[in-house]
Amino acid sequence: MMKLTTLEEHIIHAQNKFPGATGDLSQLLRDIALAAKIISREVNKAGITNILGLDGASNVHGESVKKLDLFANEQLQSALGRSNITCMVISEENEGVVRLSDESGKYIVYMDPLDGSSNIDISATIGSIFSIYIRPESKEPLREVDALQPGTKQVAAGYVLYGSSTVMAYTTGMGVQLFTLDPSIGEFILSEEDVRIPETGNIYSTDEGSYIYWDEALKKYVKYCQAFDTETNRPYKARYIGCMAADVHRTLLEGGIFMYPDSSKYPNGKLRLMYECNPLSYIIEQAGGVSTNGSSRIMEIQPKEIHECTPIYIGSKKNVEKLEEFFLA
Ligand code: AFP
Numbered sequence: 001m002m003k004l005t006t007l008e009e010h011i012i013h014a015q016n017k018f019p020g021a022t023g024d025l026s027q028l029l030r031d032i033a034l035a036a037k038i039i040s041r042e043v044n045k046a047g048i049t050n051i052l053g054l055d056g057a058s059n060v061h062g063e064s065v066k067k068l069d070l071f072a073n074e075q076l077q078s079a080l081g082r083s084n085i086t087c088m089v090i091s092e093e094n095e096g097v098v099r100l101s102d103e104s105g106k107y108i109v110y111m112d113p114l115d116g117s118s119n120i121d122i123s124a125t126i127g128s129i130f131s132i133y134i135r136p137e138s139k140e141p142l143r144e145v146d147a148l149q150p151g152t153k154q155v156a157a158g159y160v161l162y163g164s165s166t167v168m169a170y171t172t173g174m175g176v177q178l179f180t181l182d183p184s185i186g187e188f189i190l191s192e193e194d195v196r197i198p199e200t201g202n203i204y205s206t207d208e209g210s211y212i213y214w215d216e217a218l219k220k221y222v223k224y225c226q227a228f229d230t231e232t233n234r235p236y237k238a239r240y241i242g243c244m245a246a247d248v249h250r251t252l253l254e255g256g257i258f259m260y261p262d263s264s265k266y267p268n269g270k271l272r273l274m275y276e277c278n279p280l281s282y283i284i285e286q287a288g289g290v291s292t293n294g295s296s297r298i299m300e301i302q303p304k305e306i307h308e309c310t311p312i313y314i315g316s317k318k319n320v321e322k323l324e325e326f327f328l329a
C-alpha cells in the first residue's frame with residue numbers, strides 16, 4: 001500500500017533537520033492549515049448555508065466584502081492567536097495592522113484570507129495566501145514599520161486553494177511542497193514534494209479586456225504570444241481565473257506567465273505587494289521561476305506601506321525573460 005505523508009508529519013520531518021529549531025514556525029504552519037480546513041469546509045457548504053453574498057460592508061480598499069471573506073479573516077486570525085507566536089497580522093480585510101494579545105510573539109503574518117472573492121458567487125476557485133516574517137529585534141514596542149520588510153526576508157509563505165479539491169502549497173525556503181486535503185479524514189496529504197515549474201510554458205494569463213489601458217511593450221508581447229510559430233509552440237493559450245493564487249498555481253504546475261501590469265487604469269498595478277505578490281513570488285522562485293515588476297525582482301522591493309500595490313509578471317523563467325526583452329526594446 002502507498003505510504004501517505006500528512007502535512008503534520010512533513011512539517012515535523014522538516015523541522016527535525018534543524019536541531020536548534022524551536023518548533024514555532026512549524027506550529028504556525030499547522031495553525032494556518034487548521035484554519036484552511038475550516039474555511040474549506042465552509043466554502044464547500046457555502047451555497048447551502050446561504051453564507052454567499054454581500055454582507056453590506058466594504059473593505060479598506062472600498063471593495064464590497066462578502067461573508068466568506070469575513071469568515072476566512074476571522075478563522076485565520078483566531079488560528080494565529082492560538083499559540084502566542086504571532087505578534088502582528090496584516091490582512092487585506094483590515095485597514096491597519098492587527099496586534100495579537102501577546103505582542104512578544106516572534107512572527108509577523110501577512111494574509112489575503114480570501115483571494116478572488118468575485119469567484120464566490122459562481123462557485124469558482126478562491127484561495128487564501130499567507131506570508132511570514134520574523135519580528136525585528138528591538139527594545140521598542142511593536143510598530144507598523146516593523147512589518148515593512150522586503151519579500152526576501154520571508155521565512156515562509158504559501159497559499160491554499162479551494163477548488164475542485166483543496167490544495168495547500170508552502171515553502172520555507174527549501175523548495176515548494178504541495179498537499180491535497182482528503183476531506184474524509186480531514187488531513188492534508190503530501191501530493192508533490194519539491195515542485196518545479198517548467199522552464200517554459202505555452203499559457204499566458206492576464207485580464208486581456210484591459211488591453212486598451214496597457215503600455216505598447218505589453219501589447220506587443222501579447223501579440224507575440226498569439227502569433228504562429230511551431231518552434232516556440234505558439235500561439236499560446238490564454239487562461240485567466242481572476243484569482244491570483246489559482247492563476248499562479250496553474251502557472252506553477254503547467255508553466256507560462258501570469259501578468260497584472262501597471263496601466264493607465266491602475267498606474268501602480270492592482271495586486272498587493274505584501275500579501276499577494278511577495279508570497280506567490282517566493283513560491284515561484286523556490287520552484288525555479290521568476291517574478292518581476294518589470295524592472296526589479298518583486299521580492300527585493302522595499303515596501304513603503306502595508307497595502308501597497310505593484311505590477312507583477314511571474315512564471316516560467318523563459319517566458320518572463322522574453323517579456324523583459326519587449327520591455328527593454
Ligand atoms: P479579490 O481578492 O479582492 O477578489 O481580488 C482578487 C485579485 O486581487 C487577484 O486574485 C486577481 O488576479 C485579480 O484581483 C483580478 O482582478 P481583475 O478583476 O481586475 O482582473
